[in-house]
Amino acid sequence: MCKLTAGILFAGGGGDTEGAIAAGYKPQWAIENNPYAAAVYRKRFPSVQLIEQDITTLTNEFIRSLYSVDIIIGGSPCPDFSLAGKRTGIEGTRGQLFFEFVRFLEILQPPAFLWEQVSAVLSSGEGLDYIKIIDALLQVGYLGTWQVRNGNRHVPQNRERLFCVGIHRRYQSDSA
Template identity: 60%
Template sequence: MLTSGHIFCGGGGDTEGAIAAGYKPIWAVENDPYAAAVYRKRFPGARLIEQDIRTITGDFILGLPTPDITIFGSPCPDFSLAGERNGLAGVRGQLFFEGLRFLRLQRSSAFVFENVDGLLSADKATAFPQVIQAFTSLGYRCTWQLRNGNRHAPQNRERIFVVGYYGGGQGDTAQANKEIFAGNF
């Protein structure tokens, strides 16, 4: 069975999606006590790490089982058009790099990163290219799409999804889009 790890898991929306896709969640990280309580109730079989991600040591991360896919969406207020717009330099924007640290140490076979569409214009439109470069510098071949979640919730929620798999190099992004999304996304 394929496995998944979840960073900034909240109440488990991404975990629910991973389970529906055939993955077994093996660990999750969440600092908010209310979101963690919801997650524990919904997914009692997953190991929930309830602490500030910045305090999790590299040795601890290396001791976790490496999932087949790591799924995360760092907190968005520094990217959101309605938020603080501090980009990757903001307190919450910098949390993206904590998710990246998990990928660097564990090298899961694939990842999914999700965030608000404001990431495209944050930091005078320099944040998103930095995000993609950060993933590719770790050896992940990446592709991305901007999608509206209104197919799944009764509201317009534009989101960026970056999907990557390890060892693919930078390769042909158009071909990667065909391979990864294949109309099923």
């Protein structure tokens, strides 16, 4: 049986990897900079190639050398978008990391992506940040949709998250 493959950005302790596996994907590689999260990830998913490096230091050549995957999954850090944070949005140091997600999409051009973020990203920058996010995804060839879902089904707290799913233009039917 052929399994679809996934690459995981901002891997943390492996929540997105666990979700990818549950959805039938075989994670090939993951990137995580935090040493504590990486230690948890290595223990939970020893068969996944874990790249423990600051994503901003990875060269385009290195990214091209990664195993080609069917989907890139990740949620860039949320403090700059969060209502509990400084609300610096897409201009903040962590908010800028979204563009690393886009860089991976542009270089690897997988058929699909899943990007997860706090729902407050929709109101960040008076709503203009999300327009910039969608525009960046369109610029690299992806069309998609989004939905806010409460993750309280999986964790004992209300945790509203935005899920943005996209497909590269070359995989879309003209009849759609």
